Each structure stands twice: as structure tokens, then as C-alpha cells.
Amino acid sequence: MGRNKVELKKIEDSISRQQFYSKRKDSIIKKSNELAVLCEADVGLLMFSPDGEVTSYSSKESVEDIMLLVVNQRLIPNPNEQHLMQSLTQSKNEGEMVKKIAIAEAHEKKLNKLKQTLSEAQQKIRYYEPQVENISSVQEADAYKQFLMSAMEQIQQSKAKLLGGQEFLQRNEYAAVASVNTEDTAAAGNSRGWKF
Amino acid sequence: MGRNKVELKKIEDSISRQQFYSKRKDSIIKKSNELAVLCEADVGLLMFSPDGEVTSYSSKESVEDIMLLVVNQRLIPNPNEQHLMQSLTQSKNEGEMVKKIAIAEAHEKKLNKLKQTLSEAQQKIRYYEPQVENISSVQEADAYKQFLMSAMEQIQQSKAKLLGGQEFLQRNEYAAVASVNTEDTAAAGNSRGWKF
DNA sequence: CCGTCTATTTATAATTC
């Protein structure tokens, strides 16, 4: 649309490219949302701008939820994959530990970049009608909260399971975790509202 | 567009809803692809139709690739989350370890459910049209393969980084992982084909 | 049920303020 057609080809001018990205990103989200609402479909969308900024949309609480749908539903591995899968799941204790930590490293980075992205993210919206306006910040913040809640829950479970009665944790460390979890649970009761 | 406006509200008639979904799904993918190409952006899109059919688009090889980007980059917390975040990130060594493992537990479950879902999933496919059958299995199997590859890569990196020269791993365990990785790399060269 | 056709709505490129 617009005065001229657009070619399906990379925009070389970095300024124009950024402008194009900003506009289109929002309208794709809008369209995705329409699809999710009109059809009651689950939709997850992730967009990484050339300069690293990330935008996500999800008809569910979080994009992670959509991802889990994939992992749990889709999945049609072929015979070759079965072997691979076995090797992964059958690994022994030490390797298991290393693997877990390795995968978790990613989450670690995630946490660190959080702070950095905050102000930027909160500034993002605008294109939507007033009512819908806060949606993405609320939604995404809440999605993240959900993620942390799950993590906290699992931490506590693991503490019990892995560490048992041992004095592996310092008392105050445990207390901190417990209080955070409580606080989060309490906070989770409101501010949702992106059900479609 | 079209003869009438559309309300942002669920389409009750199931037939109309399905038709709407089919059309819109494709155009969202088209738009996403435009964004990816014109701006050289990474885009991942997942759509679950009301009746369970899954459609994915990705500017990268697989949607899982996009997911991994998320794990490393995304996240849009709000001020309330900052406190929570601090508590998490400031925990000490022991707690850190526990946390990492805890978060990774999710991935663990993921893998377990994989096996469980496997036969079920393979059985489900038979219901689909012959032609479409191959497409999704090939595409999705490959996507899954990609996901595992990334995981393996991270595992190995972490091994080097975290364990250094220590004999934390058993020799045969390491060998198993290495061989799997190689095999997978070799297999990854073909059978793709969902480029836009 | 799927491709076409056409009137209309949307999206948006260019331009202006």
C-alpha cells in the first residue's frame, strides 16, 4: 500500500529500514491479534529488529506458553531423531548436571538483559486504540512474572528434593527466596487482561 | 478490508471462523516474511488453529532457532519485576546452582514428554492428507533437530567453560554426546524446504 | 470446499507540517 509498491528486498538505507520495521512490526501484531481473537487461536510472534530490539506478541500469557505448546503437541521426529533423543535423555548424572546448567545459562543471560531492556520496552506502544494501549507492556511484564513464578516454584521444589535436610543453603538466602515468591504470588492476582 | 468491517470479536460460526483463519493466517505469514526480508530481521511465528492444526513461519531455519534467541535476549519486565529480579540474580553460589538446575528442570520435562508424545504423534499424522503429511513431518522433524543441535552446542560449550580440565565427566559419557552431535550435523544438510 | 471477482476497507509510502 502507499504511494509506491515495495520490493521484497532488503532496504539498504538503515534509517528507512528502521522506520519500516517500526511500522510494520506493529501492524503484524495487530493482525496476529485479530486472528487470535476472531478465531480463538493461539498465536505467538517474535520479532528481532536488526539492532537487537525484541518484540513479542502472544495470545496466551507468554510466548513461552506458545513454545511449550509446540514442544508438547507438534513434534514429529523421525527415526534418526529417536537415537539423538535417547542419547540426550539417557545421559548420566554428571552429564545431566552439566547439561542442565548449560541450558540454564541462557536463562541467566535473559535475566541480565532484562534491566537493560526495560525502559526501551515500556516506551514501545502507541499504535493501538487507547483501550488496548497498555496491553503489551502489561502483558509482557506479566508474562515474565509468570516465568519467574514457575522458576521460583521449581527452585523450591529442587531445594527440597536435591538438598534435603542438609545445610546447603544459608538461612537468609532461603528466607529471601521465600519472601520473593510470596510477594510475586500476591502480585500475580491482578493486572492481567490479555485473554483473547 | 472488504465489503464490511470486521469486529474484533470471536466469530461464532465455525465454518466462517475456519475460512477466516485460513485466509488471514497466510497473509500474516506473508507480512512477517516481508518484515524479515526488507529489514533483515529474525521473525518467528506460531499459529494454532482452533482445531489444533499448527502453522509456523520462521525467517530462520526453524522456529526453535527463534525461540533460542528469545531465551538469550527478550524480556520486558516492569518496575515491579526489578526487585524480584534482583533477588534472583543476587543469590549466592549454592542458591545459584540450585536455581540453574531448577530452571533446567523444565527442559528436562520437555524431553521426557517428547518420548511420551512420540508414538502418539506419529499415529496422529495418518489422519492428514498424504501430501501434507511429508511436509509437516520433514519440516518439524528438522526443526526439532535444530533445537537439539543448539542444545548440544550449549552443553559442550558449558562443559569447557564450567568444568575445565576436571574429570567431572566420564569418558564414555562425553563420547556419546560427541558422536550424537556429529551425526546430527551430518543429517541436517538435507530435507529442509520451508523458505518463503 | 476452493479459486475468482469486485467493491470497500485497510495499510501505508510519500509528503507535509
Next chain:
DNA sequence: TGAATTATAAATAGACG
């Protein structure tokens, strides 16, 4: 420089075969 306007390209709802 970024928001608002305008002219035009695109998308698409409904109808038809």
C-alpha cells in the same frame, strides 16, 4: 525530528461458480 495528512497499493468480505 516526529506526528499528521494524503494518495495509492494491498488486503480482503461477500458473492459467485
